[in-house]
Amino acid sequence: MNGKAIETAGALSSERAGDVAFRAMLCTLGLVERVMQPYFAKFGITGSQWGVLRVLHRAEAEGLPGLRLTDLSERLIIRPPSVTGVVDRLQRLGMVVREGMPDDLRARQVTLTPKARRLIERMMNGHGGQIDNIMGGLSRDEQTHFQRLLLKLNGHLDVLAKKIDSGIGGIPSTSER
Amino acid sequence: MNGKAIETAGALSSERAGDVAFRAMLCTLGLVERVMQPYFAKFGITGSQWGVLRVLHRAEAEGLPGLRLTDLSERLIIRPPSVTGVVDRLQRLGMVVREGMPDDLRARQVTLTPKARRLIERMMNGHGGQIDNIMGGLSRDEQTHFQRLLLKLNGHLDVLAKKIDSGIGGIPSTSER
């Protein structure tokens, strides 16, 4: 039940801005994934795996030696079971380690290995160029504006998502809106 | 190798606009999917399945009785094998039919069933409200602007994606940019 309705985002003149924007957004995201994929493949990992490495790298910069699966779940905005899978594969690749935590035997801390740190170092170099490559369709000003709109939209979506998570509210059905 | 590196899109002040925008975008994608999923589930289908139904509905409006798998692949911007899967499940749900084409025995035409048309009718009613719900984080003007930026970025990404598809170019490696 993973919804990824990507469609070419042509406007039918009769449609509202929100509608077109919505479809354009899904379309954009599909394209971004498609363009990024070969890039990550060159380093032998996937985009999701890079996400984990990146978050762990950031955590280190914050002074944290590692993160629990739950922390990763929160920072990556994916559910715990999904984290388990990605971390499993990263562990198989020798990129991370799962260590039991003394003070809470339920939790496991995920830590980067030296191998992962070397990879991150290597990837960080070309990363800016790759992003520029992707975002190059927009001018600097447009990128800034785009960013502002995205962050605002994200704030809104975050509220919606949290409502859904807490079971309350969710989505107003056709009849009650 | 499906890349979906969603991360919370916080800006580290030291980062460039493109970088933040890029992460915000991935983050948005994740949130949109998460919010849309329960909505589609209420109708017993997934977002991807809705994508197919919607495209077929549009095709009908264009006077086409149905579309080949390849046409769906192009319009949905997903690879043919993925289309096969989604259509399989829609067929199992009794929403579409695969018909052999007389003039080209390789191709199969996918057509909506009356059941699908009834569902589409029903979904179309609440759909605008759902989109408004999602896009409501932005004002009308912002939505319009957002749309403009997205379409522009899409044009750019389309070029990149086509380059990758044709094997030419691809991604400039770290050293050659």
Added chain:
DNA sequence: GTATATTTATTAGGATGCTAATTAATAGCG
């Protein structure tokens, strides 16, 4: 006219994401 190339669709195998249900450990309440 036959051999090769391209197109259409599918299968096989891997990675992600989700929900629901489980297991184990910690917290909290009476």
Added chain:
DNA sequence: CGCTATTAATTAGCATCCTAATAAATATAC
């Protein structure tokens, strides 16, 4: 203290997406 509720992580089962490899039919080339 002991029973219950919550939290952390995992497992099981679906649905999507992808790439690579096949099978079948059509197009093209010589």
